Amino acid sequence: MPLGSLINKLLRGEADEWCETDFGFYLESLTHGDKKELEQVLETVDEAIVNWKSLSFISHYEDKIKEWEEGKCSMDEVDELYFEEESWRKEGKRLLTAETLYAAISSKGFINDYHHDAMEKALDNNDVRYLKTDWENMVLAQIRSLRETICNMLGSVPTAVKNEQQKNNRPLKRIEDYPEVFGVDLCCELTGYAKHTIYKLTCANEIPCCRSGSNGRKLKFRRDEIKEWLTARKQETNEDFVKRMESQLAARFRK
Template identity: 50%
Template sequence: MILTLKTPLEQLIGKLLKGEVTALSEKRLYLYVENLTNGDKGKLRQALKDIDDMVAKWKDGYFISVYEERVIAFNRSKLAITPQELDDIYHEENYLLKSGKIALLVDYLYESIAKYGFINEHHQDAVESACFYHDMEFLRKEWECLVLAPIMSLRDIVCSMLGMGCDTPKSESQTSSRPLKRIEDYPEIFDLGTCCELTGYAKDTIYKWTRTKEIPCHRSGTNGRKLKFKRDEIVEWLTARKQETKDEFIKRKESELASRYIYNNL
């Protein structure tokens, strides 16, 4: 579908969510919004509400399926769950499917992301690693980001015409009043998110290094899909990369953490 200036907003959003709209430049989107609302503040506010409502409805239309994974884990005696609990999961997911919701599985998310196209080879590597480790949350976020990108661009244009910011919700790190962290405040064993916070590297970078064994890590959970990191090993690894003594590294890292905290709370 090619966007025309007379395309109803609901139809446009629906096509965007299905990836059926092509040739969407920012200029084209601006002209579309201008034609849709004539710059009228009331119409712009209604358009913003409609966009948010349709995105929320779309997000409510799917769920992460866990039944198949838990059956496999149960059969391999790697999950403490009863047959009755498995049946309950099956019936719950079957009910959601019958109600019209989409079950998000690893293969579905990978194929959907691949359809939109990987940003670069590192992005592809991160997605493939997430598939291997069954990191459904990472895959879901990547998929949502790709699907919603043109809709968020449309939303930003509406906000700019209203004279508003994009009012993106602040992350926990931006709103938290937690005390400054020191290296010793980190748990001895932590997950991928904490590893990213401590090292300052992005999630896809850490994923890549776990696959190439460039960073010390440990696997746990079903089929070893969950990544765990030991604080002391990561500190030693970072120290070696920076060619610093351990004390120098800790002093520098705590200074960075303090600066990050101050910046996020300005």
């Protein structure tokens, strides 16, 4: 099965029969254990996750109206957001509401009574962000399992690629060799991702970064944060997920 077909099946929830062992055999037959090919597969999977998230959005128009009424923004900013969200709708992006998210979660089935009650409460409170996080966790669970299998096959950190712009013309080999703060080029070298993938990840808040410069558009990355991002994104098991959800739901009801 081509990688693209498997990714589509995972995102549509049509590959429930696949497990970590199946992913391992599939990746071995696809890449024969070649590290560069595995890195390319990882990049493709990450792009698919980012692209999937970009297909929907939460409207912030009502929040912006409230800000205008409180004198915190101008009407031009309100209009700008309105036209931006309208353009997203015309592009075919899905507007996420509490009702649509609750229905999507309900169709997949609640984990337990705690989960059901929490989703009901979020719906009553119109807590779209909370529902969106839960929905994404459910939809992306399997493709994240595939991603974790790739990372396990690669090791903790992908091999750094050679940076032709490096002054001494020698690739950096250890994370400790990198500056504490660096730009996009070194981030690409350290992670093994192409620039356009890094930009997509930053836009989707999928990778830690900061912005510098007078206009706040110059991307910067902290070495320790990128190291933690590369090594600490462990995919939880179904049992871990249920335990985490029960803990979060119990804490939510105590508030």
